[in-house]
Amino acid sequence: MIIGNAARAWTAMAAAFLLAGCAADAAPSGSGQVPPALAGTWSASSAKVNTAGVTAYLPDDPALLALRLHVTGDSLAMDGHTCESPRITTETLPLRTLIEETYDASPDAMGVASPDVPHxxxxxxxxxxxxxxxYDRGSWISRLSPDLIAMNWFDGVLLFLKR
Incomplete structure:
Protein backbone atom coordinates (compact mmCIF):
# COMPACT_ATOMS: atom_id res chain seq x y z
CA MET A 1 0.00 0.00 0.00
CA ILE A 2 2.78 2.45 0.93
CA ILE A 3 4.62 1.62 -2.31
CA GLY A 4 1.43 2.25 -4.34
CA ASN A 5 0.91 5.66 -2.70
CA ALA A 6 4.57 6.57 -3.21
CA ALA A 7 4.34 5.61 -6.89
CA ARG A 8 1.23 7.77 -7.37
CA ALA A 9 2.85 10.68 -5.53
CA TRP A 10 6.03 10.33 -7.58
CA THR A 11 4.01 10.25 -10.82
CA ALA A 12 2.15 13.43 -9.85
CA MET A 13 5.39 15.14 -8.83
CA ALA A 14 7.12 14.14 -12.10
CA ALA A 15 4.15 15.48 -14.09
CA ALA A 16 4.32 18.79 -12.20
CA PHE A 17 8.05 19.12 -12.97
CA LEU A 18 7.43 18.37 -16.65
CA LEU A 19 4.67 20.95 -16.85
CA ALA A 20 6.81 23.55 -15.08
CA GLY A 21 9.66 22.87 -17.51
CA CYS A 22 7.34 23.26 -20.50
CA ALA A 23 6.00 26.55 -19.14
CA ALA A 24 9.55 27.83 -18.64
CA ASP A 25 10.46 26.92 -22.24
CA ALA A 26 7.36 28.68 -23.56
CA ALA A 27 8.12 31.95 -21.78
CA PRO A 28 9.69 34.59 -24.06
CA SER A 29 13.30 35.40 -23.43
CA GLY A 30 14.38 38.97 -23.07
CA SER A 31 14.25 41.70 -20.52
CA GLY A 32 12.03 44.54 -19.45
CA GLN A 33 14.80 47.04 -20.12
CA VAL A 34 15.44 48.76 -23.41
CA PRO A 35 19.04 48.08 -24.52
CA PRO A 36 21.20 51.08 -23.45
CA ALA A 37 22.50 51.42 -27.03
CA LEU A 38 18.99 52.54 -28.09
CA ALA A 39 18.57 55.20 -25.39
CA GLY A 40 18.23 58.79 -26.55
CA THR A 41 16.36 60.73 -29.20
CA TRP A 42 16.29 59.53 -32.79
CA SER A 43 15.13 61.59 -35.80
CA ALA A 44 13.66 60.11 -38.96
CA SER A 45 16.15 60.62 -41.78
CA SER A 46 14.48 58.49 -44.44
CA ALA A 47 11.18 56.71 -44.93
CA LYS A 48 10.63 53.80 -47.29
CA VAL A 49 7.09 52.83 -48.24
CA ASN A 50 5.58 49.60 -49.47
CA THR A 51 3.86 51.07 -52.54
CA ALA A 52 2.03 47.85 -53.43
CA GLY A 53 -1.61 48.73 -52.87
CA VAL A 54 -2.99 51.84 -51.22
CA THR A 55 -0.56 53.85 -49.09
CA ALA A 56 -1.05 56.86 -46.86
CA TYR A 57 2.48 58.19 -47.48
CA LEU A 58 5.06 58.71 -50.18
CA PRO A 59 8.73 57.76 -49.71
CA ASP A 60 10.49 60.40 -47.57
CA ASP A 61 7.15 62.09 -46.89
CA PRO A 62 7.74 65.29 -44.85
CA ALA A 63 5.22 64.10 -42.22
CA LEU A 64 7.32 60.98 -41.67
CA LEU A 65 10.63 62.85 -41.63
CA ALA A 66 9.26 65.02 -38.80
CA LEU A 67 8.99 61.98 -36.49
CA ARG A 68 11.18 61.71 -33.38
CA LEU A 69 11.64 58.53 -31.32
CA HIS A 70 12.36 59.07 -27.61
CA VAL A 71 13.87 56.04 -25.86
CA THR A 72 14.53 55.61 -22.14
CA GLY A 73 15.36 52.51 -20.11
CA ASP A 74 11.70 51.63 -19.61
CA SER A 75 9.74 53.25 -22.46
CA LEU A 76 9.72 54.19 -26.13
CA ALA A 77 7.57 57.03 -27.51
CA MET A 78 6.89 58.54 -30.93
CA ASP A 79 4.02 60.47 -32.52
CA GLY A 80 1.53 59.90 -29.69
CA HIS A 81 2.41 56.21 -29.35
CA THR A 82 4.07 55.12 -26.12
CA CYS A 83 5.33 51.68 -25.17
CA GLU A 84 5.50 51.30 -21.39
CA SER A 85 7.16 48.33 -19.66
CA PRO A 86 8.57 46.92 -22.89
CA ARG A 87 9.70 43.33 -23.18
CA ILE A 88 12.65 43.09 -25.58
CA THR A 89 14.08 40.05 -27.34
CA THR A 90 17.06 40.40 -29.64
CA GLU A 91 18.01 38.39 -32.70
CA THR A 92 20.52 39.07 -35.47
CA LEU A 93 18.74 39.27 -38.84
CA PRO A 94 19.25 40.89 -42.25
CA LEU A 95 16.85 43.65 -43.30
CA ARG A 96 15.78 41.46 -46.23
CA THR A 97 14.17 38.98 -43.82
CA LEU A 98 12.46 41.73 -41.83
CA ILE A 99 11.17 43.54 -44.93
CA GLU A 100 9.90 40.43 -46.69
CA GLU A 101 8.11 39.18 -43.56
CA THR A 102 6.79 42.54 -42.35
CA TYR A 103 5.82 44.26 -45.59
CA ASP A 104 5.37 41.35 -47.99
CA ALA A 105 7.65 43.29 -50.37
CA SER A 106 11.23 43.02 -51.53
CA PRO A 107 13.95 45.40 -50.32
CA ASP A 108 14.46 46.45 -53.96
CA ALA A 109 10.78 47.40 -54.29
CA MET A 110 11.12 49.55 -51.16
CA GLY A 111 14.44 51.10 -52.24
CA VAL A 112 16.54 49.60 -49.43
CA ALA A 113 20.26 49.19 -50.09
CA SER A 114 22.45 46.44 -48.56
CA PRO A 115 19.56 44.35 -47.23
CA ASP A 116 21.57 41.15 -46.70
CA VAL A 117 23.87 42.33 -43.89
CA PRO A 118 22.71 40.91 -40.54
CA HIS A 119 22.08 43.42 -37.73
CA TYR A 135 4.89 42.14 -36.13
CA ASP A 136 4.67 38.40 -35.37
CA ARG A 137 7.04 38.95 -32.44
CA GLY A 138 6.15 42.58 -31.75
CA SER A 139 7.33 45.82 -33.31
CA TRP A 140 11.00 45.85 -34.24
CA ILE A 141 14.05 48.09 -34.33
CA SER A 142 17.22 46.99 -36.15
CA ARG A 143 20.55 48.63 -35.18
CA LEU A 144 22.36 49.30 -38.47
CA SER A 145 25.17 51.23 -36.76
CA PRO A 146 25.64 52.97 -33.40
CA ASP A 147 23.84 56.06 -34.76
CA LEU A 148 21.38 54.56 -37.30
CA ILE A 149 18.37 52.32 -36.76
CA ALA A 150 15.57 50.95 -38.95
CA MET A 151 12.07 50.59 -37.49
CA ASN A 152 8.75 49.29 -38.74
CA TRP A 153 5.98 51.89 -38.59
CA PHE A 154 2.32 52.12 -39.48
CA ASP A 155 0.87 52.15 -43.02
CA GLY A 156 3.59 50.03 -44.62
CA VAL A 157 6.37 52.48 -43.65
CA LEU A 158 9.97 51.52 -42.85
CA LEU A 159 11.71 54.35 -41.00
CA PHE A 160 15.45 54.99 -40.83
CA LEU A 161 16.33 57.13 -37.82
CA LYS A 162 19.56 58.83 -36.80
CA ARG A 163 20.66 59.70 -33.31
Whole structure:
Protein backbone atom coordinates (compact mmCIF):
# COMPACT_ATOMS: atom_id res chain seq x y z
CA MET A 1 0.00 0.00 0.00
CA ILE A 2 2.78 2.45 0.93
CA ILE A 3 4.62 1.62 -2.31
CA GLY A 4 1.43 2.25 -4.34
CA ASN A 5 0.91 5.66 -2.70
CA ALA A 6 4.57 6.57 -3.21
CA ALA A 7 4.34 5.61 -6.89
CA ARG A 8 1.23 7.77 -7.37
CA ALA A 9 2.85 10.68 -5.53
CA TRP A 10 6.03 10.33 -7.58
CA THR A 11 4.01 10.25 -10.82
CA ALA A 12 2.15 13.43 -9.85
CA MET A 13 5.39 15.14 -8.83
CA ALA A 14 7.12 14.14 -12.10
CA ALA A 15 4.15 15.48 -14.09
CA ALA A 16 4.32 18.79 -12.20
CA PHE A 17 8.05 19.12 -12.97
CA LEU A 18 7.43 18.37 -16.65
CA LEU A 19 4.67 20.95 -16.85
CA ALA A 20 6.81 23.55 -15.08
CA GLY A 21 9.66 22.87 -17.51
CA CYS A 22 7.34 23.26 -20.50
CA ALA A 23 6.00 26.55 -19.14
CA ALA A 24 9.55 27.83 -18.64
CA ASP A 25 10.46 26.92 -22.24
CA ALA A 26 7.36 28.68 -23.56
CA ALA A 27 8.12 31.95 -21.78
CA PRO A 28 9.69 34.59 -24.06
CA SER A 29 13.30 35.40 -23.43
CA GLY A 30 14.38 38.97 -23.07
CA SER A 31 14.25 41.70 -20.52
CA GLY A 32 12.03 44.54 -19.45
CA GLN A 33 14.80 47.04 -20.12
CA VAL A 34 15.44 48.76 -23.41
CA PRO A 35 19.04 48.08 -24.52
CA PRO A 36 21.20 51.08 -23.45
CA ALA A 37 22.50 51.42 -27.03
CA LEU A 38 18.99 52.54 -28.09
CA ALA A 39 18.57 55.20 -25.39
CA GLY A 40 18.23 58.79 -26.55
CA THR A 41 16.36 60.73 -29.20
CA TRP A 42 16.29 59.53 -32.79
CA SER A 43 15.13 61.59 -35.80
CA ALA A 44 13.66 60.11 -38.96
CA SER A 45 16.15 60.62 -41.78
CA SER A 46 14.48 58.49 -44.44
CA ALA A 47 11.18 56.71 -44.93
CA LYS A 48 10.63 53.80 -47.29
CA VAL A 49 7.09 52.83 -48.24
CA ASN A 50 5.58 49.60 -49.47
CA THR A 51 3.86 51.07 -52.54
CA ALA A 52 2.03 47.85 -53.43
CA GLY A 53 -1.61 48.73 -52.87
CA VAL A 54 -2.99 51.84 -51.22
CA THR A 55 -0.56 53.85 -49.09
CA ALA A 56 -1.05 56.86 -46.86
CA TYR A 57 2.48 58.19 -47.48
CA LEU A 58 5.06 58.71 -50.18
CA PRO A 59 8.73 57.76 -49.71
CA ASP A 60 10.49 60.40 -47.57
CA ASP A 61 7.15 62.09 -46.89
CA PRO A 62 7.74 65.29 -44.85
CA ALA A 63 5.22 64.10 -42.22
CA LEU A 64 7.32 60.98 -41.67
CA LEU A 65 10.63 62.85 -41.63
CA ALA A 66 9.26 65.02 -38.80
CA LEU A 67 8.99 61.98 -36.49
CA ARG A 68 11.18 61.71 -33.38
CA LEU A 69 11.64 58.53 -31.32
CA HIS A 70 12.36 59.07 -27.61
CA VAL A 71 13.87 56.04 -25.86
CA THR A 72 14.53 55.61 -22.14
CA GLY A 73 15.36 52.51 -20.11
CA ASP A 74 11.70 51.63 -19.61
CA SER A 75 9.74 53.25 -22.46
CA LEU A 76 9.72 54.19 -26.13
CA ALA A 77 7.57 57.03 -27.51
CA MET A 78 6.89 58.54 -30.93
CA ASP A 79 4.02 60.47 -32.52
CA GLY A 80 1.53 59.90 -29.69
CA HIS A 81 2.41 56.21 -29.35
CA THR A 82 4.07 55.12 -26.12
CA CYS A 83 5.33 51.68 -25.17
CA GLU A 84 5.50 51.30 -21.39
CA SER A 85 7.16 48.33 -19.66
CA PRO A 86 8.57 46.92 -22.89
CA ARG A 87 9.70 43.33 -23.18
CA ILE A 88 12.65 43.09 -25.58
CA THR A 89 14.08 40.05 -27.34
CA THR A 90 17.06 40.40 -29.64
CA GLU A 91 18.01 38.39 -32.70
CA THR A 92 20.52 39.07 -35.47
CA LEU A 93 18.74 39.27 -38.84
CA PRO A 94 19.25 40.89 -42.25
CA LEU A 95 16.85 43.65 -43.30
CA ARG A 96 15.78 41.46 -46.23
CA THR A 97 14.17 38.98 -43.82
CA LEU A 98 12.46 41.73 -41.83
CA ILE A 99 11.17 43.54 -44.93
CA GLU A 100 9.90 40.43 -46.69
CA GLU A 101 8.11 39.18 -43.56
CA THR A 102 6.79 42.54 -42.35
CA TYR A 103 5.82 44.26 -45.59
CA ASP A 104 5.37 41.35 -47.99
CA ALA A 105 7.65 43.29 -50.37
CA SER A 106 11.23 43.02 -51.53
CA PRO A 107 13.95 45.40 -50.32
CA ASP A 108 14.46 46.45 -53.96
CA ALA A 109 10.78 47.40 -54.29
CA MET A 110 11.12 49.55 -51.16
CA GLY A 111 14.44 51.10 -52.24
CA VAL A 112 16.54 49.60 -49.43
CA ALA A 113 20.26 49.19 -50.09
CA SER A 114 22.45 46.44 -48.56
CA PRO A 115 19.56 44.35 -47.23
CA ASP A 116 21.57 41.15 -46.70
CA VAL A 117 23.87 42.33 -43.89
CA PRO A 118 22.71 40.91 -40.54
CA HIS A 119 22.08 43.42 -37.73
CA UNK A 120 20.96 43.12 -34.10
CA UNK A 121 17.18 43.42 -34.18
CA UNK A 122 15.13 44.15 -31.08
CA UNK A 123 11.57 42.78 -31.06
CA UNK A 124 9.40 44.85 -28.73
CA UNK A 125 6.16 43.95 -27.01
CA UNK A 126 4.64 46.48 -24.64
CA UNK A 127 3.20 46.00 -21.18
CA UNK A 128 0.87 48.86 -22.16
CA UNK A 129 0.57 50.96 -25.29
CA UNK A 130 2.41 50.38 -28.56
CA UNK A 131 5.34 51.63 -30.58
CA UNK A 132 4.20 50.77 -34.07
CA UNK A 133 2.26 47.97 -35.67
CA UNK A 134 2.63 44.51 -34.24
CA TYR A 135 4.89 42.14 -36.13
CA ASP A 136 4.67 38.40 -35.37
CA ARG A 137 7.04 38.95 -32.44
CA GLY A 138 6.15 42.58 -31.75
CA SER A 139 7.33 45.82 -33.31
CA TRP A 140 11.00 45.85 -34.24
CA ILE A 141 14.05 48.09 -34.33
CA SER A 142 17.22 46.99 -36.15
CA ARG A 143 20.55 48.63 -35.18
CA LEU A 144 22.36 49.30 -38.47
CA SER A 145 25.17 51.23 -36.76
CA PRO A 146 25.64 52.97 -33.40
CA ASP A 147 23.84 56.06 -34.76
CA LEU A 148 21.38 54.56 -37.30
CA ILE A 149 18.37 52.32 -36.76
CA ALA A 150 15.57 50.95 -38.95
CA MET A 151 12.07 50.59 -37.49
CA ASN A 152 8.75 49.29 -38.74
CA TRP A 153 5.98 51.89 -38.59
CA PHE A 154 2.32 52.12 -39.48
CA ASP A 155 0.87 52.15 -43.02
CA GLY A 156 3.59 50.03 -44.62
CA VAL A 157 6.37 52.48 -43.65
CA LEU A 158 9.97 51.52 -42.85
CA LEU A 159 11.71 54.35 -41.00
CA PHE A 160 15.45 54.99 -40.83
CA LEU A 161 16.33 57.13 -37.82
CA LYS A 162 19.56 58.83 -36.80
CA ARG A 163 20.66 59.70 -33.31
Missing amino acids: PTHFITCGSGDIGPS
